[in-house]
Amino acid sequence: MSTLEIKDLHVSIDTDQGTKEILKGVTLTIKTGETHAIMGPNGSGKSTLASTIAGHPRYNVTSGEILLDGENVLEMSVDARARAGLFLAMQYPVEVPGVTMTNFLRTAKTAIDGTAPSLRHWTKDVKAAMADLKIDADFANRNVNEGFSGGEKKRVEILQLELFKPKFAILDETDSGLDVDALKVVSEGVNRAQAEHQMGTLLITHYTRILRYIKPDFVHVFVDGAIAEQGGPELADRLEEEGYDRFLAVKA
Ligand code: ADP
Ligand code: MG
Ligand code: MG
Helix, strand or coil: CCEEEEEEEEEEEEECCEEEEEEEEEEEEEECCCEEEEECCCCCCHHHHHHHHHCCCCCEEEEEEEEECCEEHHHCCHHHHHHCCEEEHHHCCCCEEEEEHHHHHHHHHHHHHCCCCCHHHHHHHHHHHHHHCCCCHHHHHCEECCCCCHHHHHHHHHHHHHHHCCCEEEEECCCCCCCHHHHHHHHHHHHHHHHHHCCEEEEEECCCHHHHCCCCCEEEEEECCEEEEEECHHHHHHHHHHCCHHHHHHHC
């Protein structure tokens, strides 16, 4: 079992108006096999948490820690984080001209594992994972993200989960812009990764809709850069009914 610990994390960004503190002391522990939903209103700092775990240079950690099995994640390069078993969905958002999906995925897998997967197994694994996710077989030969629809990009994120087998996946708004069919396929992929290799998931979402398909073990409500409330799946049900007004009213 592995553990990802976020301890009293404070994160700032530099803006034209000066330094702005966005995360104001976030503490959270995830173990492999667990699903944690981070929910909250827009602007509450959810994506900032994801970007900070990903090592985005814009976000300055002013205090606190992120530890993966006791190792200091904040000292790791972005590549080292991937090798250590963290999957950060926003890591490859750009189009990469002239690089096919198959080659890109194999290169990434090689970088993560430290050895290249045998070509024969790899081709088979990619085909099987693509079929599971109802991704068209032609896709393997298309260039990375070139002309991909929003839904296709999300499926490719989940394809990477199945192929890279990370210990922890941080999925930021993976549900946004998906129709119900795509949402089901994507959710099944996350559930499979959890069942098959005990992946731990940090599922960041504004809406409760995806939580009908991916059952969280824990729900954390973000308000103004901190966790305002924590609970089990019943908290998501309550948010579905009540929205975030209760939290915002307290803040005002
Ligand atoms: P969420 O994902 O919950 O909607 P974000 O983490 O994106 O929230 O944003 C939290 C706050 O930080 C917001 O007020 C947002 O405007 C600000 N913020 C985040 N990233 C940046 C950035 N790169 N530049 C300026 N402001 C930012
Ligand atoms: Mg603090
Ligand atoms: Mg966000």
